[in-house]
Amino acid sequence: MLKVHFVANTRAGRVIWLLEELDLEYEVNIMPFTKEGLKSEEHRSRHALGRVPVLEDGDISIFESGAIIDYILERHKNGGLKPSVDSEVFPYYLQWYHYCEGMVMPPMNQIVVQTILLPPERRDETVLKQAQSLLSKSLAPVNKNLEGKDYLIGDFSAADLMLGHSCFMANRMGCVTDEMQNIKDYVARIEERTAFKTAIEMQ
Numbered sequence: 451m452l453k454v455h456f457v458a459n460t461r462a463g464r465v466i467w468l469l470e471e472l473d474l475e476y477e478v479n480i481m482p483f484t485k486e487g488l489k490s491e492e493h494r495s496r497h498a499l500g501r502v503p504v505l506e507d508g509d510i511s512i513f514e515s516g517a518i519i520d521y522i523l524e525r526h527k528n529g530g531l532k533p534s535v536d537s538e539v540f541p542y543y544l545q546w547y548h549y550c551e552g553m554v555m556p557p558m559n560q561i562v563v564q565t566i567l568l569p570p571e572r573r574d575e576t577v578l579k580q581a582q583s584l585l586s587k588s589l590a591p592v593n594k595n596l597e598g599k600d601y602l603i604g605d606f607s608a609a610d611l612m613l614g615h616s617c618f619m620a621n622r623m624g625c626v627t628d629e630m631q632n633i634k635d636y637v638a639r640i641e642e643r644t645a646f647k648t649a650i651e652m653q
């Protein structure tokens with residue numbers, strides 16, 4: 451049975467969302483977002499940095515949400531939620547899938563560090579402003595791409611599990627401005643999905 455090591459309100463929600471979309475059976479180890487949970491010897495043996503998500507499948511234990519999602523699609527769902535290699539949207543599927551961790555999440559991480567994780571006396575307003583500006587710039591092409599489309603490549607795909615989840619998080623953090631109406635509509639569409647609701651409500 452697939453087992454997901456999970457913390458609420460993190461990227462681990464992407465994996466639960468996928469498993470729910472595919473209607474696959476899984477177990478969840480819900481951990482608190484605390485040093486005791488994430489940085490325990492037990493969890494560091496699964497992920498040296500003490501992070502989530504981690505997926506176990508029999509003897510296999512892997513981390514990185516993008517790798518986990520692709521692994522599940524290939525090994526457990528025969529490439530479902532992913533266009534075929536010869537499809538005309540395949541290159542754009544890959545592009546948006548990787549744009550998430552490559553371009554959108556680095557400034558998002560910095561914003562979380564500067565507004566939530568660091569104690570107030572160690573926060574840096576300049577670093578925060580730079581990260582907010584970079585996040586806005588990174589989201590602008592996503593907003594443009596969504597013009598006239600329900601999802602990133604038209605039909606719902608695993609690229610939405612990655613980048614759609616980040617858009618949801620960015621919107622919740624107040625980082626999606628009114629000019630990015632396509633992203634706001636996209637997030638509203640995602641929030642209507644039953645599988646997404648299950649993942650986001652898991653505590």
Ligand SMILES: N[C@@H](CCC(=O)N[C@@H](CS)C(=O)NCC(=O)O)C(=O)O
Nearest residue numbers: 460461500501502503514515516551
């Ligand atoms: N690129 C990794 C990022 C993993 C990551 O940083 N996860 C965060 C939660 S969203 C975490 O576990 N943070 C705990 C910490 O920083 O101590 C992925 O996509 O899985």
